[in-house]
Amino acid sequence: MGVIYIGDRETGKTSLALELAHRESHYVSVVSPQYSVLKAMLYDDEQGRTTATDAEQSTYDRKLEIEVMLRTQRKQIYTNWIDTPGEIWRSSWQESNPEKWTKFVETAQSSQGVLLVVPPYREIIRQDRQIEAENFVTQQQWVRRFDRWVKFFRYDCPNAKHIALCLNKADLIQGIDLKREAEKLAYHPHSSQMNWNQRNDYIFKRFFRPVKSQIAQINQSTSGLTVRCFITSIYNRELLELPWIYLGTYLSSDL
Structure with a gap:
């Protein structure tokens, strides 16, 4: 089955992928590439953090093969992992980078499922001296950013049947107890x-x-399309695996 793993930069996609590949699996594992290969590509040991995506490169396109163990079978999810800079949505950028834009759209159009990672917005971040709230957009900005994803899903993902929306970094959200959730x-x-x-x-x-109205628009845009909401965090394996288990449960293995 074909899935696109997507989201703007700095949303935590790299950390989620590394954690998925590294820790002991409950029901989801990364078959390829191996954790050591992923870490060598994506982790800076000196800085003790994932490598920042180079803003000079318009898109990053990597492959992940993920296996989901369901009650009656195992399913493989073949995943295209794409980082998108904000400027990719501007018509001026698309006109200046037609080959990159075409490749991006072709990948999206051939995908049966989508896993979109979005960050939390400032108003729901807990008050903590160690958390810089200014690094997160406001709810109003978050909604505006989501509007462009609506257009993307409606016009550039015609074959997508299941979309998993993942609100990442749930450990930073006020009132959240990851274990209880x-x-x-x-x-x-x-x-x-x-x-x-x-x-x-x-x-x-x-x-x-x-984004209630925006999610309704996505659901209504294509017959048979379903949007599901999740919260994710690198600090909880059960929450981390859920969107992949959902996609493995419902997507056909024909692709």
Whole structure:
């Protein structure tokens, strides 16, 4: 199955991918590339952090092969991982970089599923001296940024049947206890507390209400398209795996 793993820079996609590949798997593992290869490409040992994406390069396109272990079978998810700078959405950039834009759109158009990573907005970040709230956009800016994703999904992802919206860095959100959230939301083949609709309703009502109308537009744009909301963090494996398990559960293995 073909999935596009996407989001603006500085949303935490690299850290999520490294953590997914590194820690012991519950139900999701990265088959290729191996963790050592990913880390060599994406982690700076001297700085003790993931390598910053070079702003001079317009897009990064990497491949991930992910295996999801479901109740009755294992599924492979073949993933195109793409970083997008803000300027890629400007018509002037698209006109100046037609080959890069065409490649980006072709990848999106051939994808059956989408995993989009977005950061939390400033108003829901907890008050903490160690957290610089100024590094996060305001809710109003967050909504405006989401508007362009709506256009992208409606016009450039015609084959997408399932979209997983991941509000990342959930550990920074005020009032969040990752362990408790995972106990409610975690996937267990035979004894989950919630089904996929219940998980989506719970997360949507708590965190995605500011883009309620935009999500409705995406859902209505294509027959059979489903959008599901998630929270993710590198500090909780159950939450980290959930969107991949969802995609593995519902996407066809024909692609």
